[in-house]
Amino acid sequence: MNKFLKWLFVGFATLVLLPFTVLFFIFRKAKGVPIAHPEQLENLNDDAKEYVKTSGSTTDIGSRYKYIRVTDKLTPVRPSVHVGLVEDKKIAGPKGTQLPIRIYTPIKDGPYKVMLYFHDGGFINGNLQTTDALARDIVEETGFKVITVEYRLAPDAPFPAAVEDAFAALEWAQAHPASLEYDGSGFIVAGEGSGANLAAVISILARDKQSEAKISEQLLFSPITDIFSRDASVLYPSFDIFDEGFVLTKDGLDKMFSLYIADNYELKYNPLLAPIRTKDLTNLPPALIISAQFDPLRDQARKYADVLAKAGVTVEHHEIERVTHGYMAHLPNAAAHVLQLVNKFVK
Template sequence: MPLHPEIKKMLESIPKSDVKEKIVLEKMREILNIPSIPAEKRVQVHSIEERTVSTSETEIPVRIYTPEEKNFYPILMYFHGGAFFSGTLESHDEIARPIAMESGYKVISVDYRLAPEHPYPAALQDCYDVAKWVTENKDELKWDGVNLAVAGDSAGGNLAAAVSLMARDKKEFVITHQVLYYPSLDLDLSEFRYPSLFENRKGYGVESDQLAEFCSFYLSGGADPNDPLVSPIKKENLKHLPSALVITAEFDPMRDEGEQYAANLEQYGISVELKRYEGATHGFLGKFTHLEEYQDVYKRTGKFLKIEG
């Protein structure tokens, strides 16, 4: 289908320039970190708590969303997007809230360290460490001891997939579900291997020619983009990974890598639900989930995560 008219209207409002400007980091962070939905219009939750997780390397701020008062909860760690160099707890508050309310999970949003000040593997280690912290503080967090999910959008989808791989291989805890919203799963941009990188190259918000520069911040410590923990789509053995919900957008340069990863998981017998939202662009959560065509994304997430009984 064509680009959704409301999204098209928004894209047309962005000033056009033929000059390729190098990213000014702080300027881009300022733009990307602005929430789409005013605080007073966001989904209401039972309670929100600010905490800090201490590790051997750093202090990690987290925001805990409790959907209702219960004795025990399934828990989901949310990793925000922002190309590894931007994004905050506040910028993705509008996404974490409806996930908690639709799923019944206690959601822990993670303010991981950002590149280039902290290149790979800092963000990944922070996200893994918060998941481990949950399992080590089961009673305090009222975790049910069974259901432990990860979710993330864009770069956060990369981190969710990579944490799932780490957890499987390290065997310190078990991730039961992974939710990947328009994930960035292949940081090797030496060539464009996916049709969506050509089809959606320009004019849809995130442009293909920007991606290498975006990724360069995360890779600046010398990380190899062919490392499966950097580019999860490179992982050859996908056995025994958690079930996955993969959400993609029709007009997203990264659409095909998300769908390819879903197919790769299915080849290894992993239960996968894949949904492409037609007429949508990268980053449509929050910004456009008020539109009829996209407002079911959180209900779909909740249904995928729902615990029976």
């Protein structure tokens, strides 16, 4: 009997405990190790402190990016934030691809102001689910109809795949005004981080291509507007000031950038990658630009606001104090404040 129990335990450990142990260590590797220095945390508000303490540093991106898409799909929605209708679609993308989008319709009747929102994730992670809670908040707070876009990601689909997808989504929206109950006042393009980069880039593309899709406003939350950190530290000191300790790190940005351009560094000044390098920034849609005080990308946001204003573009710039990058997706109080600014900015 004792021998039977012994082998029963061995079998249980082999078949059940061992796989769970392996999965546990994979998850820990995927999550990364938080880097939080006490003296730095004291500068943040309570929500940002908790976010930094519980989040992995993007310095670990080289070892964990393979798992990010899996873990991000587990991001919970907030079912308490009700909207009228949520609809998943696949639309025709570039080069015969299928582009997933999600359409959020307000409870109130249309016609609607329509926003295309592009998620953050350094061009290498994120999907419809990771931005679901935020999209619901935007609908509830603004009354806009919101379309989120699951653009293709590096390294499987490096630059310019994400740009092509973002522009395809804009043109699809323009081609379907009736089903969207679009009010015809112009599309809002918006995003955070890499998503803000795409919003800025397609605003320029729509102008240059004389697209029928009119963009009324571009809402850029901590946008990536120029090359990443190694070559940009002199231009943007915030890369070095906040190089680690606030989730988004200098090393992490370098790794994301390398994946996005597939190590083709000749692309780094391409204006479709770095919109601030565009020779002509005139006649672009009014821009609301939001920066975060403790963000490596802070100075890029400030600089882009400056160059747009000098080009004659209507610009409003605000900096959210005591928060890190990722405030729209991860810091509800900061996101709520930003949405108040959006409501004042969008006429």
